[in-house]
Amino acid sequence: MKIIIINGPNLNLLGTREPDVYGNQTFENYLKALQLKYNTVQLDYFQSNIEGRLIDKIQEVGFSYDGIILNAAAYTHTSIGIADAVKAITTPVIEVHISNTFAREEYRQHSFLSANVKGIIIGFGMKSYELALQSLL
Ligand code: DQA
Numbered sequence: 001m002k003i004i005i006i007n008g009p010n011l012n013l014l015g016t017r018e019p020d021v022y023g024n025q026t027f028e029n030y031l032k033a034l035q036l037k038y039n040t041v042q043l044d045y046f047q048s049n050i051e052g053r054l055i056d057k058i059q060e061v062g063f064s065y066d067g068i069i070l071n072a073a074a075y076t077h078t079s080i081g082i083a084d085a086v087k088a089i090t091t092p093v094i095e096v097h098i099s100n101t102f103a104r105e106e107y108r109q110h111s112f113l114s115a116n117v118k119g120i121i122i123g124f125g126m127k128s129y130e131l132a133l134q135s136l137l
Helices: 027-037 051-061 073-077 080-088 127-136
Strands: 002-007 042-047 067-071 093-097 119-122
Touching: 002 051, 002 127, 027 042, 027 127, 051 067, 051 080, 067 127, 093 127, 119 127
Parallel strands: 002 042, 002 067, 067 093, 093 119
Antiparallel strands: none
């Protein structure tokens, strides 16, 4: 089984970025633990701060992988391009957010992606990624 986590802008700063909102753990450390726990799964990872690179990656994996766990971060609220890419592919996508976006600023409460994904997991901290993985398994 091949699953990829795709993280969008500023998520490379997890661990140091707004720890009160996103916690203290780096994504690299979290990912290592997840890969060990689910070692029968090929769990890949891609992060970019650039919208087009995220679209390229979604297109690249979107017809051969078994699942995409996508935290498009701020692009969730702005990107019709990423929403169209999610709609264009055949691999199921789970939209994930670390924080509860509905408890934050109003502009975080709309997602261009949600209508095109299989499911959404929001607000469980880093655990959101594991819950998304379990849903795909
Ligand atoms: C986020 C929520 C977004 O609103 C924000 O822009 C992020 C992270 C989350 O995981 O909680 O960068 O997607």
